[in-house]
Amino acid sequence: MPRVIVTGGAGKLGRAVVTELISSGWQVVVLDKVRPPHPEAVFVPVDLTDYGQVLDATHGVEERYDTVDALVHLAAIPAPGVVPDQATFANNMNSTFHVVTAARRTGVRTIVWASSETVLGLPFDTPPPYIPVDEDYPPRPESTYSLVKTLEERMAAELCRWDPQLKMIGLRFSNVMEPEDYAAFPSFDADARLRKWNLWGYIDARDGAQAVRLALESTATGMEVYIIANADTVMSRPNAELVAEVFPGVEIRGELGQNDTLLSIAKARAQLGYEPRFSWRDQVPR
Structure with missing residues (x-):
C-alpha cells in the first residue's frame, strides 16, 4: 500500500481527504497540531513552521x-484576516x-497541494476579465493570503523545472462546504452580492x-493548477440574471448555463477525470 503524508488532515477539507484516501487503499500519515477523527491514520503532532520537525x-x-510515497499539503491559516498579515x-x-x-x-x-480560488482575483472588487473564469489568465492576488498561494504556484513551477521527474499539482479549491452548511444556501438568493466574491x-x-485522489493518481509530471469547484453555484437564481446585475459589461465566454459553476472546472474534468458527485440541491428542500 502506498503511503501519503497529509498535512492539515484534521481540517474541514483534510478530514474528507483522509477518509477518501484510506478508502482508496492509501496508508495515511497526518501531520497536524490536532488529531483527526480517523483511527486508521497515523497521527504525528508537528509544527510545520519548524523545518527540523517536518x-x-x-x-x-x-x-x-x-x-513516504507522496505528499498532500493542506495545512494553512485558511483565509485572509484571521491573523495579522505578517503572521x-x-x-x-x-x-x-x-x-x-x-x-x-x-x-x-x-x-x-491546496492552492486557492483567491488567486483568480477574489473578492472581485475588480471584476474578472471574463466569465466563467478559468486557469488561462495570470494570478491576481488581492490579499496576503492569496499572494502566498500565488508564490506557491510560482515556486512549484521552478521546482519542477529543476527536477523534470517531479509532479506538483495545485488545486485551486473553492469555498469548502460540508452537508451541514447547506441549510444556509437558500438565503443567498435574497442578495446577489452576498456571494459575488467568488462568483457564487x-x-x-x-x-x-x-x-x-485523482491528482495523486495522475501519471503526469511537471506543475499544473486546476480550479476545483462543484458543478453548480450556491444560488437558485439563474446565472444570466446574477452576472447582469453584479458584473455588467464583463465579457461572457461560452455558455453560462442555468446554475452551472462560473469557476470553470473544464480543465480538471478533461485532464484529471474530475466529476463532482454532490450538490447542495440534493440535500436542501426547495
Missing part, C-alpha cells in the same frame, strides 16, 4: 512508518516551503477529496 517526520517515526505570510509560506523541501529531500516526487462558487469537501 524533515524528521517525513523521514519516518520509529515503529510507525519509515517511507499569515510567515506561517503559510514557510510551512509550504518546509513540507515541499522535506518531501523532495526524502525522495518524494508526487506532491499535491463552492466545493463540497467530499468532491474536493476526490480531486486530491
Whole structure:
C-alpha cells in the first residue's frame, strides 16, 4: 500500500481527504497540531513552521512508518484576516516551503497541494476579465493570503523545472462546504452580492477529496493548477440574471448555463477525470 503524508488532515477539507484516501487503499500519515477523527491514520503532532520537525517526520517515526510515497499539503491559516498579515505570510509560506523541501529531500516526487480560488482575483472588487473564469489568465492576488498561494504556484513551477521527474499539482479549491452548511444556501438568493466574491462558487469537501485522489493518481509530471469547484453555484437564481446585475459589461465566454459553476472546472474534468458527485440541491428542500 502506498503511503501519503497529509498535512492539515484534521481540517474541514483534510478530514474528507483522509477518509477518501484510506478508502482508496492509501496508508495515511497526518501531520497536524490536532488529531483527526480517523483511527486508521497515523497521527504525528508537528509544527510545520519548524523545518527540523517536518524533515524528521517525513523521514519516518520509529515503529510507525519509515517511507513516504507522496505528499498532500493542506495545512494553512485558511483565509485572509484571521491573523495579522505578517503572521499569515510567515506561517503559510514557510510551512509550504518546509513540507515541499522535506518531501523532495526524502525522495518524494508526487506532491499535491491546496492552492486557492483567491488567486483568480477574489473578492472581485475588480471584476474578472471574463466569465466563467478559468486557469488561462495570470494570478491576481488581492490579499496576503492569496499572494502566498500565488508564490506557491510560482515556486512549484521552478521546482519542477529543476527536477523534470517531479509532479506538483495545485488545486485551486473553492469555498469548502460540508452537508451541514447547506441549510444556509437558500438565503443567498435574497442578495446577489452576498456571494459575488467568488462568483457564487463552492466545493463540497467530499468532491474536493476526490480531486486530491485523482491528482495523486495522475501519471503526469511537471506543475499544473486546476480550479476545483462543484458543478453548480450556491444560488437558485439563474446565472444570466446574477452576472447582469453584479458584473455588467464583463465579457461572457461560452455558455453560462442555468446554475452551472462560473469557476470553470473544464480543465480538471478533461485532464484529471474530475466529476463532482454532490450538490447542495440534493440535500436542501426547495
